Amino acid sequence: MARARTRGPVTDDLPPGTVAEVEGRVRAAGALPARRLVAAKLGRRAEVLLREGLARRGLEVTAKVVRVALPEQLRALLAAQPSVPAAGVARRLKGASAKEAAGAVAALLDAGEAVVVARGGKDHLARPSGETLRRDEIARLQDAAQRLSKLMAATKPRRGKPPRTLWRADVDACVHDLAPPGRDAPARETRTAAPVANTTPAQERATAVPRATVAPARETGPAAPVAPSLSSPRAIDAPVAPARTAAPNAADVVVAAVQALQRPGAPLVFVPDVVRALEAQGVAAPQRALLAAAAAGGIELRPESGVGLLGAEDAARCPRGPTGVPLSYARILGR
């Protein structure tokens, strides 16, 4: 677009339809410089009329830019993605300075329309939803974590004392409390229709992240599933094939589950934990999905190499490799 002041004669009348046409371009771009709104050189009166018209249509007009209102931009951003890194918000808002963006975020937080979520050690912005914890849920979580921490402290090896283990029911009690309300015991029975229902914190982590990690798929097109399901016929019944195109949904879900269960400093994830996290679909479906993900190159399945470490229950959850060996560890691949 050529600079307005260099083109044509100055006019004090605003041509009909100019406001609507400019609004469309601003909404498409998110923001436009105030001096490039129209090709013709506007007189002072016409310029005032244009700005006023745009403001009446809900756009924010500053001395330098005309933009879609920042709260509106923020809401659209949060609607498009489950969570957005807080540090990158200013860059994603069109026509806003960092200070203006921070003000807009603060306003949205004050209004309860957004929350700050700690994920991977960094702050993210998200809309309050079932995926984020409430304050009372955080308090419960803190309490459960403290109790679990105390339990773990009791297993610390001590000189001259025999090694200790824990009573499964005690751990289960803590783990049960770690699950947020609405997702715990009653949900275990009722959520069977959910794509990746869970019963343990490991499972919770595994379900939370697949939804997040498949978000880019949602961004690419409206047809992408919100939460891919292992029970999708495409996912489960697809034969194990080496091509990446095989069973993309199932592969994505298990890859995300493996990522979710990965701990810092420990690149290998215990396969029975992954299967447990996806066990609402039964054992066979996650196993097939794991094999599909491995065949597609998303993960590597590794044979059990512990001596007497794999119990019968865990072994039953492992898919089998060559010669029937249980594949008990998974690793995210960068191939």
Place this chain on the structure above:
Amino acid sequence: MHSHPLLEHADPWSDEFVDVESLNAAVSDTILRSIDKIRDGTQRGAVPRSLSVLVLGPAGAGKTHLFARLRRRAARRTAFVLLRPELAVDPSPRHVLAACMDALQRPVPERQAKQVDLVVGSALALAHGRGPQWPLSSLEQLQDAGAEQREDLIESVIEAVRRLAPDIEESWLERLLRLPVQTGADRRAALAWLSGREPDQGQLQRLGLTQPLPDASVLPALRTLAATASYSTPLVLVFDQLENLVDELAGPGRIHAYARVVAELFDTVSGLVLVQMALDAEWQRRIRPVLSEAERSRLEARLETLALPAPDQRTQLVEAWLARLPPEQRQPLPWPFGEQVWRQWRDQPGATPRMLLVAFRDAVERGGPDEAAEAALAAAADETAAAAERADRLADLWSERVAAALLVMHEVHTHGRGLDSAPLASGLAAALRLVDGVQVRSPGPRDAFDLRLVGARGEVDVFLVQGAHPKSVAERLRKAAEAAQQRRVVAVREAALAFPPTWERVGERLEALRAVPRATWLELGHAAAVDLLAVRDLLSSARSQDLTTHDGQPLAEDDVHRWARDTLQPSRWPVLATLLGATPDVAPDAPAPAPAPPARAAAGTATPPPVPPAAQTPRPTPPPGPPAAHTPRPTTTPGPPAAHTPRPTTTPPPPAPPSPPAAGPGAAFAAVAPTIAAAAAAPAAAQVLATLRLASVERVVAEVRRRDPHSTRARVMAELRALGRQVRWFGRSIVHWTGDGA
């Protein structure tokens, strides 16, 4: 299968192996970069801090192969040391030093030099400001120098290394620098001292010293070695099979001891590359959880995970193996598999290189694709057949370990010393693990014993008296006698390490020990020592899942223990029977062992000189003469199972001798040999080997000469070679009678 060029277990020191370089290239590149960092840092004037890399992988993923690859790619400018934890001995800096010096005696691939030559050459290059890439040419200067010039050279090197690392142990470095120009007894003496072992009296005199390397000098010696090598040939310490640190009964003590050693090396010795290798599951679930944060920060400073081969890498592996087959046998892929089977092997997740190799080897041995047969084979694999196959396989694996143990013994005796206490203690501990109702405890820092056995009959302290110097031996005997006041004590020494008559004080202490009612003096024969080393290696390998069935599956540790318990019957080994204070049971097909008399009867009785090992094996009948009324003589006591009956499940035992054995050296052999029907009409070498089953070539030559004094070594070698598949060769010095085609 016996002579197949494709073995599923890589020899870490082998130069001949198939390598697909893209497989785990990131891991090997990380380690090679670490080596370069150390070398580059030193060349800039300061020895860099040591670097640590932890490598995890499942069994058969290629940990040993990684070591061999690193050697192939960097051995001309790097000194490699391979250390494996002992089963019953906590790791210590002294063990590390001994392993370093032993490894430095290994040859450099494609060079007429040993690793120690590279290290010394490195120091010379440093002193003279030469490029680090030619350490051997620098070494030549030292070798060609006259006496006076050589002293000047050594002084200048010490000064240069001291400038680089001020806290070196100069006296240790001086002796290291002299090693490449020493030969014979001088070299053996220097090596014994440099490695932190105990030189004997003569060696100390030769060295002009009065005592072995003190504890306080061990770490400084390692610092000196690392700094000396870092200029051109950095030292890479590879700690393998770390899963053997796990001891459920003893707790995490050994893991912490190991972590302390590595942390100490990491913190106080500069210029090392520390590579640790372990099974991933064992590390994650048994070792890592017991490490403190401080230990983790050092041991896991950098973590690398071995990848399994991708489909294209599997194809490359099989093609490389195919290329090793004789041209007349070779065919293009998918041979030796069928199309469908090969597709499964190529694409199925979870296949390790070892699994693939075993499947490939078996397919080749079957003669190529026969999918129907393969399917039938899998279907017909009922439990009975599987158990028989497992036992057959274990018998093979056992004979391999016996062969390796024989090589170790041969090497040790070539250096004029006995076995180190650590492998011996581990061997005893391993064998005792196979005996029901006995627990083995390792010593604490203040304990004098080497092992403590706790069983139904009470506690027994085992003292290993392997010292080379009379002072240390006398002291050890005194401590054993002192301990015998409290509980039963068995003091053990290799029979080959006979006390010289000049060791009067030792003789007195031994008499004093024998006079204590609860003390027993046990001389360990060659065959018994071989058995102990072999069982130690077998059980270590079982824990590391390095023992596999024919289809490549790791043999379960429990299965290995069960087989060893039932087949090897270690509880009947005289040495263990003596330790346990019981008379060994008598096998129905074996001569009765000499009864173990009360230890008190030993008082005042001189121990007869030990029978040379060659005359002891295979388990000769005790020579006539004074009955064993003094101490148990397990070294001359026959009893099952012998190290030389390596295939008990598949090889029928030879028929009983028709006549009583004659007395005298080699009499037992002479008595048994005629009973070997299969070899009756065969050459003498075949008859001997059919009797011994597994022996060194030297042993076969000696036995043949005993029968026929006119026989020559060349003739025996020719006869052995002519036996073809009836003989399996382990290297060039160990032979095993397979009897195939006999």
